[in-house]
Amino acid sequence: xxxxxxxxxxxxxxxxxxxxxxxxxxxxxxxxxxxxxxxxxxxxxxxxxxxxxxxxxxxxxxxxxxxxxxxxxxxxxxxxxxxxxxxxxxxxxxxxxxxxxxxxxxxxxxxxxxxxxxxxxxxxxxxxxxxxxxxxxxxxxxxxxxxxxxxxxxxxxxxxxxxxxxxxxxxxxxxxxxxxxxxxxxxxxxxxxxxxxxxxxxxxxxxxxxxxxxxxxxxxxxxxxxxxxxxxxxxxxxxxxxxxxxxxxxxxxxxxxxxxxxxxxxxxxxxxxxxxxxxxxxxxxxxxxxxxxxxxxxxxxxxxxxxxxxxxxxxxxxxxxxxxxxxxxxxxxxxxxxxxxxxxxxxxxxxxxxxxxxxxxxxxxxxxxxxxxxxxxxxxxxxxxxxxxxxxxxxxxxxxxxxxxxxxxxxxxxxxxxxxxxxxxxxxxxxxxxxxxxxxxxxxxxxxxxxxxxxxxxxxxxxxxxxxxxxxxxxxxxxxxxxxxxxxxxxxxxxxxxxxxxxxxxxxxxxxxxxxxxxxxxxxxxxxxxxxxxxxxxxxxxxxxxxxxxxxxxxxxxxxxxxxxxxxxxxxxxxxxxxxxxxxxxxxxxxx
Numbered sequence: 001x002x003x004x005x006x007x008x009x010x011x012x013x014x015x016x017x018x019x020x021x022x023x024x025x026x027x028x029x030x031x032x033x034x035x036x037x038x039x040x041x042x043x044x045x046x047x048x049x050x051x052x053x054x055x056x057x058x059x060x061x062x063x064x065x066x067x068x069x070x071x072x073x074x075x076x077x078x079x080x081x082x083x084x085x086x087x088x089x090x091x092x093x094x095x096x097x098x099x100x101x102x103x104x105x106x107x108x109x110x111x112x113x114x115x116x117x118x119x120x121x122x123x124x125x126x127x128x129x130x131x132x133x134x135x136x137x138x139x140x141x142x143x144x145x146x147x148x149x150x151x152x153x154x155x156x157x158x159x160x161x162x163x164x165x166x167x168x169x170x171x172x173x174x175x176x177x178x179x180x181x182x183x184x185x186x187x188x189x190x191x192x193x194x195x196x197x198x199x200x201x202x203x204x205x206x207x208x209x210x211x212x213x214x215x216x217x218x219x220x221x222x223x224x225x226x227x228x229x230x231x232x233x234x235x236x237x238x239x240x241x242x243x244x245x246x247x248x249x250x251x252x253x254x255x256x257x258x259x260x261x262x263x264x265x266x267x268x269x270x271x272x273x274x275x276x277x278x279x280x281x282x283x284x285x286x287x288x289x290x291x292x293x294x295x296x297x298x299x300x301x302x303x304x305x306x307x308x309x310x311x312x313x314x315x316x317x318x319x320x321x322x323x324x325x326x327x328x329x330x331x332x333x334x335x336x337x338x339x340x341x342x343x344x345x346x347x348x349x350x351x352x353x354x355x356x357x358x359x360x361x362x363x364x365x366x367x368x369x370x371x372x373x374x375x376x377x378x379x380x381x382x383x384x385x386x387x388x389x390x391x392x393x394x395x396x397x398x399x400x401x402x403x404x405x406x407x408x409x410x411x412x413x414x415x416x417x418x419x420x421x422x423x424x425x426x427x428x429x430x431x432x433x434x435x436x437x438x439x440x441x442x443x444x445x446x447x448x449x450x451x452x453x454x455x456x457x458x459x460x461x462x463x464x465x466x467x468x469x470x471x472x473x474x475x476x477x478x479x480x481x482x483x484x485x486x487x488x489x490x491x492x493x494x495x496x497x498x499x500x501x502x503x504x505x506x507x508x509x510x511x512x513x514x515x516x517x518x519x520x521x522x523x524x525x526x527x528x529x530x531x532x533x534x535x536x537x538x539x540x541x542x543x544x545x546x547x548x549x550x551x552x553x554x555x556x557x558x559x560x561x562x563x564x565x566x567x568x569x570x571x572x573x574x575x576x577x578x579x580x581x582x583x584x585x586x587x588x589x590x591x592x
Contacts, residue, residue, distance in 0.1 A: 001136060001141045001142070002024045005137055005138050006026055007310075007469055008026050008028065008137055009028045011028055011029040012026075012029075014037055014038050018048075018105065020189065021189060023048060023103060024050065025051075028471060029234075029335075030054065030235055030335065038050055040078050040082060042083070042086060043073075046107045046108050047086060047104055047105065048104065048105040048107070050102065051078045052100065052101050052102065052122050052137055053098060054098050055100065056097050056226075056229040056230060056232065057095075065083045070087070081096070084096070085104050090186065091199075093115045093184055094200070097478065099117045100115070100116070101117065102115060110188060111186050111187060112186070112187040113184065114179060114184060114185045115179075115185075116182070117182070118182045118479055119181050119182070119458065120168075120453070120454030121458050121474060121477060122137075123463075124136075124137065124178070125176055125179070125312075126185075127142050127176045129148070131147040131191075132145060132147040133187055138463070139173075148173075148175055148176070152173065152174070153170060154420045155420065155421060155423045155424060156170040156173075157172060157314065157559070158424045159424050162398075162409065162424055162425075163401065163452075163456075164316030164317055164403055164456065165315060165455045166313060167451050167455045171312075171313050172313035173313075180198070181450075182198055182200040183197065183198050184199060202449055204438050204439075204442050204486045205486060206488065212492050212506070215488050215492055218484060220510055222480055222484050223476065224256070224257070226478035226480065227253040227257065228253075228257050229475075230475040230478075231338075233335075236263070236333065236335060237334050237337060238290075238330060238334045238336075239254055239262055239263070239265070240264075240326055240330070240337055240338070240340070240472075241266050241283060241289070242267075242340070243278070243279030243280035244279075244524070244525070245343060245507050246342075246476060247283075247340035248340075248515065249343075249507060250338050251264055251284075251287060255288070255289065261288055263292070263330075264291045264292065265333075266280040266284075266292070266293045266294075266326070267294055267295075267296055267329070268295050269322075270295060271533050273530075274528065276525050286515060294329045296322050301321075307321075307464075308582060308589055311459075314583045315460070315582065316403065316579040317456050318575075319460065319528060320460045322529055323461055323465070324467060327468045327470045328468050335469075336471040336473065338473050338474070338475055340474075341453075341474045342449075342476045342477045342482075343504065344504065345445055345449040345452070346449070346481070346482065347488075347503070347506060348494040348503040348504060349503045353445070354502060354503045357392075357440070358441075358501040360391065360392040361392070361440050362390065363390050364389065364390065392443075397443075397444055397447065409424075411564055412560050412565075413559065414559060440490070441493070442490050458474075488506065492506055493505055493506060531575075531578055532574040546569045546570075548584045548585070549568060549569040549577070550566060554584050555583075556580060556587065565580070568580060
């Protein structure tokens, strides 16, 4: 099990076995390079831990636990987690501020305690049946276990087609599950799951007593403190710098806090219109960083088999490719890097909010002049089809985010499979129901924060960076930053005071202080790749698209209608094509 994940921890490995239980660990040394070896036990040898992550408040917790009578044999945060569990039990996770996934063997109580951080920064998957219980950081580490049945979960596969990722608790396999973010579980030594509980949930509670100036000051202070706490390391570190708002903000605070120039890393493309390198260079020049760049070319698809093996299940976000390359670049210089992930979800920065979901802000179309809005109200009851009122339902939102819509998926699946696909939207339906009292944009933010962020963005970054043994930290995903962001009324983050809807306004105004309005308020580009040009008729990868989607026995034809596959292969929807290419490679590597 340890061998397939040696890239996650190239600095050492350890194993502890007790009766019918075994735990193992691969170590990437970041803090206490000498003393943090794992699995680690307490003095009584009654608790053993395997732990992946970083606690940013471990020094405060260590001091608190010392006052309670605990003594420490290492300087690592791993031992803090272990003693915190010894003192607080399962409530220990409520005291942690950081990113983590860990398992603790509690020999006296004969149970295993598993937990995952608040936001899902660090992964944890597990397999469970009547013969075995096993857990790991990546699915591929479970493959050597003969007792696991590897039957495909077709609902999970349908979720992949819809969203480009598979949300927890599902994985592509029926017997393998993801522990959701902000959850812990207790498992008896006999393999019975005794408890699976959520210990925290995102909670939007707008505070209308503060002004915009108050919020900006509070954000600046809180984010800067978070960045500072994320800089604790005994190894060289730097930051990703896309040239966007969030990474530019993080690099700015790092530059203010550090005595030496920040090492920054950026990725660009040969294709015009897909690269933000000019903006990244502007940030690097402004803050005097030690800047490094690389260019991703169309032959980047050559890494597809490697990506597929590491993700372990279908994962359709094509920006895994530039994330792989920027991590490769960074690892040549540092062992740890900060990123700006989560700014869009917390502060309403996505274009899907400002240019799409904004259309549903009012029942009457927003773009109409005032006199036409008045006429619209009169004409709607008479001609409801010609002058329909806008709704703001879950299905309206899903139209904007699904890669294959419900009708497309029903045509794509062979008839013998379609009856099994009734739970695809279950997680979205649950979150949407819980979001009824939220503001218009906060409903979409809540969905993204609880699905797209952990199961796409954070999964993408964790796997792609760990392929190169690089730890990535996310200072915007600090519990204090998140809970402050949840108090900000949505009108301060996204509004149309300039005449059109603009999101992430508070962060943009903070960044503009140093880099100017033109930099801060330009249109968002995102971390997209020029996949449409690569896959187009004249693109370097167009032949590979057709070969993978149309060749007989490619695995796809087991589940899908071949005429629909032909339509996709000959079409121009590169996002749909990429999902099928990744899936075909996964099916090829994991023949049913």
